[in-house]
Amino acid sequence: MKKIAICLIVFVIYSVPLTVSATTDYEGRQHLYSKMETITQIPWYYFAAVDQYERNIRNARKDLPDTETLIGIYFSPQQWVGPLNPDIIDNDPLSIEIFNGIGLDGNGDGKADRTNDEDVIYTMAMYLSSYGTDKENLKIALWDYYKRDKTVNFIMNYARIYEKYGVNLDKHAFPLPLHANYSYRSTWGDRRGWGGLRIHEGTDLFAGYGVPVKATGYGFVEMKGWNEYGGWRIGIRDINNVYHYLAHLRGFEKGIDVGSIVEPGTIIGYVGSSGYGPPGTQGKFPPHLHYGMYKDNGITEWSFDPYPYLRAWERKERIERKKK
Numbered sequence: 001m002k003k004i005a006i007c008l009i010v011f012v013i014y015s016v017p018l019t020v021s022a023t024t025d026y027e028g029r030q031h032l033y034s035k036m037e038t039i040t041q042i043p044w045y046y047f048a049a050v051d052q053y054e055r056n057i058r059n060a061r062k063d064l065p066d067t068e069t070l071i072g073i074y075f076s077p078q079q080w081v082g083p084l085n086p087d088i089i090d091n092d093p094l095s096i097e098i099f100n101g102i103g104l105d106g107n108g109d110g111k112a113d114r115t116n117d118e119d120v121i122y123t124m125a126m127y128l129s130s131y132g133t134d135k136e137n138l139k140i141a142l143w144d145y146y147k148r149d150k151t152v153n154f155i156m157n158y159a160r161i162y163e164k165y166g167v168n169l170d171k172h173a174f175p176l177p178l179h180a181n182y183s184y185r186s187t188w189g190d191r192r193g194w195g196g197l198r199i200h201e202g203t204d205l206f207a208g209y210g211v212p213v214k215a216t217g218y219g220f221v222e223m224k225g226w227n228e229y230g231g232w233r234i235g236i237r238d239i240n241n242v243y244h245y246l247a248h249l250r251g252f253e254k255g256i257d258v259g260s261i262v263e264p265g266t267i268i269g270y271v272g273s274s275g276y277g278p279p280g281t282q283g284k285f286p287p288h289l290h291y292g293m294y295k296d297n298g299i300t301e302w303s304f305d306p307y308p309y310l311r312a313w314e315r316k317e318r319i320e321r322k323k324k
């Protein structure tokens, strides 16, 4: 009887982690990143950053399979086994090496398995560390790998965010204080007349002058300044590769500059009515926050409707506030 009880307890303990989905198993991910830090002396948050970038790309692209395991880094079959390797599912580390494939055996089972998290992260770790362990060398390694400045910039900034906040960055916030007077509805795709015929790429949140505007997720400031359409506007790249474009501000919060790291709720500026003319133009329309969202798939970027996200963040923040 006692044995059965013990078995049941063991079963319960071991069955719990299996129900955690791979994308939210932050402990499991942290464990693998830290292991790579031990092996390579490269800080864990660089592995977290590359992994997250690639997970985002796979989510945004239809030609790549979605991540089903802990690690999001994707190697194509040919990249893994080597360009001239006739055996596309080769997992023998020796023949992969002969054919100049990138795949390595990270867990010591004698196989270089493209579907094994430890083999995959180890392979990326060895690639990066072959350039050295300091920041400048990592940047060169990333550039040689992705051949895209934007991607290198994303990853280097994601590393700073992970370093500061840790591995779990799921939290979000609504861009305006919930107690403020504001209103918004779905207007994505509506026509806009000023400056030629344009389609409205965002949601307008109407609020009074000077109402604080907040970051909705973890990210970094990618762009800040004046534009004749958007007035004083700011662009934030979040940890999911999504670009958040906030426009028509009256002004920016002090200390918020290109490169600043933000978290959900960080005040970045204030509601205004700037735009539709040369720098300083304001009052051509009622004060509001224009909120746009753009997805990046590693090649191009496109606008999508922020309205459902705004509603979800608002609802969640309201529920959390009630709990307190």
Ligand SMILES: [Zn+2]
Pocket: 200, 202, 203, 204, 289, 290, 291
């Ligand atoms: Zn707008």
